[in-house]
Amino acid sequence: MKKIIIGILIAVIAIAGIKAALSFQQKQTDQTAQSNNARVIRIGYQASSSLTVLEKTQKILENELAKDNVKVEYRLFLAGPPMNEALASGQIDIANMGPLPAISAKGNGINVKAIGRSYSDDYYYSLLIRPDSDISSLADLKGKKIGVQLGSGAYVFFLFLLDQNHLSLDDFNVVNMTTSDQKSALQNNNVDAVVTWQPFVADIELDNAGKTLINSKGVIKTAGVYLMRTEFGEKNPDLVKKFLKAHEDTAAYLKDHPDESLKAMAEDSKIPELPLQKSLQTIDWDINFTQDDLNTFTKIKDLMKNQGNIKKDFDINDFIDKSFIN
Incomplete structure (x- = not known):
């Protein structure tokens, strides 16, 4: 029963907003075209x-992109799931x-394509317990x-971890909890463990709010995705290529200017420098998907x-579009 309830909740999180956004997408606008x-x-x-x-x-x-009189907008x-809604409705x-x-x-x-890998990490997720x-x-x-x-990806890691240990969701009292609430929940003894991702793992550890019991090494090697509206790529292939080139230029900047980069990221994200520094140590910024990623x-x-959380099966190879990578 617990598995069914959580499955329904996942479906609500992953699908409900998408359905509303897709209905909006049917009336898609002169605003998107403009x-x-x-x-x-x-x-x-x-x-x-x-x-x-x-x-x-x-x-x-x-x-x-300013050289071509193109404006860039970043939306936090x-x-x-909310990003999926925004993609579906043409807002990003x-x-x-x-x-x-x-x-x-x-x-x-x-209607989206995965156009590049935003990061890859063996140690990205962890299950943490109180210190x-x-x-x-x-x-x-x-x-x-x-x-x-x-x-979230952390939830997938947890499911894979359960399977690896021949356990099920019914063996635990699993509660939905955002990353912003997890550290305080451990500190206040409101939970026995949390499952999360970097840099929140490092933040919890360095603040002595928790310690890692199991990390994702050997369970799942995660790979982040740059997900693109297909229509946008068809109309603006040059912008997409420059976007992906900017990823590589930014990775090079991080390597050449680590101190300045950490300070800038910490100030903007409101995540302290030390957790950021620790979390970045094992990340691979190569933009190319590997066969392991596709698997x-x-x-x-x-x-x-x-x-039951996706309506339509598809081939992962059809989901990936490598044509924009220089």
């Missing part, structure tokens, strides 16, 4: 989208998000309260399909 004609590119991101934050603060894409979101053109919401968008009828906890294994958490943001995406898609 935006395209005016040559504007609108980027969706989260505070944890470190490279996009740096790109924004250093105006790397903005300065490049709290999670992937490209979004930096995790694999689960990206696959959810495609599987629920939004004074004597829990030593996942099995020790049976019946305990675990906070995780449903519909992981297929596993996530199949998991979502089995849970």
Whole structure:
């Protein structure tokens, strides 16, 4: 029963907003057309989208596109599902998000393509317990309260972890919890564990609010996705190519100017420098998807399909569009 309830909640998170946005998309507007004609590119991101934050603060894409009289707009979101709604309704053109919401968008009828990898990391997710906890294994958490943001990549990591250990959601008291609430929940003993991603993992650890029991190494190697409205790419292929080139230029800037980059990212994202620095140590910024990435995406898609969280099956290879990478 718990699995059914959580599955329904995931479906609500991943699909409900998409349905509303898709109905709006049917009446799509002269406003979207005008935006395209005016040559504007609108980027969706989260505070944890470190490279996009740096790109924004250093105006790397903005300065490049200004040469062509193109405006760049960055729009901050709290999670992937709201970005899907914005993509579906034509409010943004490209979004930096995790694999689960990206696959959810495609599987629920939004006309999108994955055009590049925004990051890759073996250690991106962790299950953390309180620092004074004597829990030593996942099995020790049976019946305990675990906070995780449903519909996130961290939730997928948790599901894969359960499968790897021959456990199920019914073995735990799983509650939906945003990243902004997880640290205080551990500190106030409101949960026994949380499942989250970087740089929030590092922030919890460095603040001594929790310690990692299990990380994602050997469970799932995540790969972030630059998700693009297909229509925007068809009309503006030159802008998409320059957007992806800006990713590579920003990664190079981060490598050459680590101190300035950390300061800029911390100030803009409101995430302290030390957690950011720690979280960036294992991230690969290569923009090219690997076969391992595609295999992981297929596993996530199949998991979502089995849970009834996507309406339409699709081939991951048809979801990927490598034509914009120089």
